Amino acid sequence: MTRFGHVMEKIDERIPGVDLPLMSVSQTRGVIRRSELTNAPQRAESLDNYKVCRANDIVFNKMSIRSGAMGVAAEDGLVTYHYEVMRPREGTDPHFIVYLMKSSWFTKELIKRERGIGAGDQANVRTTEVPFSVLKTIDAYIPAYAEQRAIANYLDRETARIDGLVDEQQHLIAMLHLRRLAVVDAALSQGLGSEAVLRKTGSQWLPELPGGWEVVRAKRVLSFGPANGVSPAVGDTDDLKSLSLGAIRDGRVIMGPEVTKFVDRSSVASTESLRLRPGDILLVRGNGNVDLVARAGLVGSEFAVEEYIYPDLLIRVRVNSSMLPEFFVWACNASPTRAQVRAQARTAVGTFKVAGGDVRSLSLPLPPLDEQRAIVAYLDKQTSKIDTLIAETERFIELARERRSALITAAVTGQIDVREAA
Known part of the structure; x- marks a missing residue:
């Protein structure tokens, strides 16, 4: 066990007039240029009070640390006061540290120390800051540098696989929602009979409807x-x-x-x-x-x-x-x-x-009432099938994310021998 403050140091570097890109922290993508989030990133009139982060520094949002808003900077940049910047000391791999901080074990250690996010008080999670002064007091499992790298490489590979599966399932959900909407729209504009003859209505919003509607x-x-x-x-x-x-x-x-x-x-x-x-x-x-x-x-x-x-x-x-x-x-x-x-x-x-x-x-x-009844019964049945598929897919995503979190925690606490898993 090593005190967290022994392997990381807080950085509060400010260089007036420096020309560096504005950076932000994404829960899923880590530290990225703010321009990747918006086409028109807001810039303050003066950037003199912005903090400088260097490549391989760790940047995290003090108010969203428990949701995983952190990452390793790939380039030099500027961040706002909402963020803390940490730099790994010699012999410490920043990618391993980020995985350590995302583990459920580390979160539990935070809860023990930070008043306001303890006792499972979810209501205060978004409003409570977790500064470096809290992090540095945690005694953490910090293996030798070679093992840190091995663990980080293993988690990079395994979490990428899980993230790929989640992306595929999220795409499937989007397609199912589109399918559901298409079923509803077709029934409400064309009826249920394939032989229905559509007629012009003169309406901007419903230009064609079956006869009798x-x-x-x-x-x-x-x-x-x-x-x-x-x-x-x-x-x-x-x-x-x-x-x-x-x-x-x-x-x-x-x-x-x-x-x-x-x-x-x-x-x-x-x-x-x-x-x-x-x-x-x-x-x-x-x-x-x-x-x-x-x-x-x-x-x-x-x-x-x-x-x-x-x-x-x-x-x-x-x-x-x-x-x-x-x-x-x-x-x-x-x-x-x-x-x-x-x-x-x-x-x-x-x-x-x-x-x-x-x-x-x-x-x-x-439509006539008898057709309304038939359409309602049809849509209830068809959308129920699609809704079941959506719910099953969402449950798969939930389980995959739970698996991802458990895998990170197991790897950074030594419960997985990554040499055998390689």
Whole structure:
């Protein structure tokens, strides 16, 4: 065991007027030029207070060390005060040190020392700094230089294999999402019968539909709303329950601890008028991501016995007898409606929003009710298959990342003989 501060030294070099590239730290790519993250990297009026990092220095984000925001610099550059710069002393390999710092063993040692990130307090992870003054006190396993290099080379090779598998699976997920969207869009614009004859509608958003279908404004199929919710003051944990935006998920409105907020009942004028009922439809009124604005979810039967209201960034509607609520949700989340929302959404301070009038004006397809029922049943079945594949692929990625983390920890703590694994 060797004190971490004996093998690494903190560097705080500042050279006014030096012309070096601005560097940043990526969790997946290590230390890279900031221009690789954005085409227009922001530069301060003066770079005199920026720190200099040299090739083979280790750079890490003091506020994101537990998420792996660190790496070895491949070239000289400048970094902001958010970053710490360390330089390996003689006989220390920087790549081994980075792997050591990414291990679960090292993280546990940090937790023992740093007040605010201990005791599994995940809420404080993002706001707690872990400076070099904490790192240097850790007694770590530091083998001879040749073994450090062997371990780093082994982990470079093995983690690259795992990262390659993860990249392939992430690409598969992207393809499955595209396939899911294509299935939905085809059913809502062409129907289910291959013999259906499409006719011109004159609509910008739905230019062709099967015979017997109409293009209608959403207001024609609504019996209630659009009506915004309210966001009263926070209440006690046994007070009135409200939902967060995350409750709208894959065309459903879910309930559970992760999407439930407790609000002050006494500050709500009429809970009965705001209470969600089965068959209600909620749409996202505002979000920083325009692709999530006006996303719709159906309120299920479980809300009949659970009292929930909804916040002011959600909109509630109900449909009349001309359209099934399930069909309305599918139509709202399909590509033609998404294009309309992107054209209508307005932004202020980074949040895109739609108003009730925007929702009422949406152009939607309106097939006969029997075709609506058939399309809803078809889409439920087909998307369920795709969603199962997506969930299985996401689980594979999760397991691969767990394997990657365990492999790093095992290698840097001597549980794997890399000479035999070579």
